[in-house]
Amino acid sequence: MPYVNIRVTREGVSREQKAELIQGVTNLLVDVLGKNPSTTVVVIDEVETDNWGIAGESVTVRRQRRQ
Amino acid sequence: MPYVNIRVTREGVSREQKAELIQGVTNLLVDVLGKNPSTTVVVIDEVETDNWGIAGESVTVRRQRRQ
Amino acid sequence: MPYVNIRVTREGVSREQKAELIQGVTNLLVDVLGKNPSTTVVVIDEVETDNWGIAGESVTVRRQRRQ
Amino acid sequence: MPYVNIRVTREGVSREQKAELIQGVTNLLVDVLGKNPSTTVVVIDEVETDNWGIAGESVTVRRQRRQ
Amino acid sequence: MPYVNIRVTREGVSREQKAELIQGVTNLLVDVLGKNPSTTVVVIDEVETDNWGIAGESVTVRRQRRQ
Amino acid sequence: MPYVNIRVTREGVSREQKAELIQGVTNLLVDVLGKNPSTTVVVIDEVETDNWGIAGESVTVRRQRRQ
Numbered sequence: 286m287p288y289v290n291i292r293v294t295r296e297g298v299s300r301e302q303k304a305e306l307i308q309g310v311t312n313l314l315v316d317v318l319g320k321n322p323s324t325t326v327v328v329i330d331e332v333e334t335d336n337w338g339i340a341g342e343s344v345t346v347r348r349q350r351r352q
Numbered sequence: 353m354p355y356v357n358i359r360v361t362r363e364g365v366s367r368e369q370k371a372e373l374i375q376g377v378t379n380l381l382v383d384v385l386g387k388n389p390s391t392t393v394v395v396i397d398e399v400e401t402d403n404w405g406i407a408g409e410s411v412t413v414r415r416q417r418r419q
Numbered sequence: 420m421p422y423v424n425i426r427v428t429r430e431g432v433s434r435e436q437k438a439e440l441i442q443g444v445t446n447l448l449v450d451v452l453g454k455n456p457s458t459t460v461v462v463i464d465e466v467e468t469d470n471w472g473i474a475g476e477s478v479t480v481r482r483q484r485r486q
Numbered sequence: 487m488p489y490v491n492i493r494v495t496r497e498g499v500s501r502e503q504k505a506e507l508i509q510g511v512t513n514l515l516v517d518v519l520g521k522n523p524s525t526t527v528v529v530i531d532e533v534e535t536d537n538w539g540i541a542g543e544s545v546t547v548r549r550q551r552r553q
Numbered sequence: 554m555p556y557v558n559i560r561v562t563r564e565g566v567s568r569e570q571k572a573e574l575i576q577g578v579t580n581l582l583v584d585v586l587g588k589n590p591s592t593t594v595v596v597i598d599e600v601e602t603d604n605w606g607i608a609g610e611s612v613t614v615r616r617q618r619r620q
Numbered sequence: 621m622p623y624v625n626i627r628v629t630r631e632g633v634s635r636e637q638k639a640e641l642i643q644g645v646t647n648l649l650v651d652v653l654g655k656n657p658s659t660t661v662v663v664i665d666e667v668e669t670d671n672w673g674i675a676g677e678s679v680t681v682r683r684q685r686r687q
Binding site: 380 | 420421422423424425426427428432436439440443444447448451452454458471473478
């Protein structure tokens with residue numbers, strides 16, 4: 286019955302990678318907590334880099350400075 | 353003062369259906385808990401089917417198999 | 420498959436009221452969107468009044484002023 | 487190490503305003519709680535006005551009535 | 554920079570199990586998406602069984618019926 | 621109408637500090653986005669250090685190693 290919300294920046298996550306995240310997190314909850322996979326929900330949110338801040342600045346600015 | 357977040361897959365929810373969800377949840381909180389509707393917030397998130405997993409696989413894959 | 424998160428202040432919500440919220444929200448999603456109730460998840464969070472702010476002040480302060 | 491999620495309606499928030507929100511919230515957590523800014527995360531979600539309800543109706547309807 | 558929120562019912566999750574979840578999810582994000590573990594945040598919420606609903610009823614009621 | 625959720629570890633945040641966070645975030649949304657403070661909601665979640673992970677380990681373990 287767990288609910289897992291994965292939030293990452295929107296930077297080209299593929300359908301295959303999303304499938305790997307969903308399967309990996311579900312397996313982890315089955316293995317560690319013995320949860321029932323059939324009611325385990327995983328939701329991935331992709332967030333624009335302008336909307337994600339760390340250390341007081343957006344990821345957009347952070348990425349630009351590193352180039 | 354409640355805050356309610358409804359998360360569903362993005363599969364053609366109409367403006368009318370969203371209005372019904374907002375009104376229905378607000379009425380429920382007024383009826384059951386006596387909450388003030390004027391400060392009751394309802395936010396609906398629509399999530400791509402690739403990004404929603406259940407039972408270890410995405411809703412996209414699940415929908416395809418059932419066709 | 421929906422996930423609904425209801426957040427309210429912790430002010431004596433009874434087990435019966437929680438059951439009514441869970442049933443009411445689930446029925447709403449079945450009625451309005453045709454969702455499958457068996458995978459509809461509702462999670463209620465009760466938040467201390469010191470930790471809930473509206474209009475720039477906590478609910479604790481707001482409640483005291485109204486007495 | 488804090489995580490802050492700011493949810494607002496999608497009504498033309500500029501990149502500059504987002505940067506101000508990220509910096510302002512991060513500074514607040516440093517000033518009030520002495521948190522380390524380098525691990526302080528701020529995520530801004532912009533929500534369509536059809537999907538945001540208050541007082542039992544959507545912000546779309548509310549905005550139209552006020553014109 | 555990802556943020557992951559794991560929500561489960563409060564039913565005796567041990568400190569060791571929490572550590573396994575934190576490590577497992579962090580490794581998954583490093584392996585699948587190449588994320589930097591040092592800014593990967595995992596937050597586990599444990600929710601009372603009265604407050605978690607599935608299929609229109611609380612987990613408390615569901616557990617009792619199965620005994 | 622904004623909703624802001626501040627999540628921090630439960631490590632002795634005082635009522636006064638919570639009030640400062642609520643007021644500070646509300647003022648920021650008024651100043652930067654011109655939001656109406658009377659419908660601005662701020663919710664603070666305090667999370668046990670065992671339940672908060674960063675860099676693949678819990679804050680509990682992290683704090684112990686630094687002593």
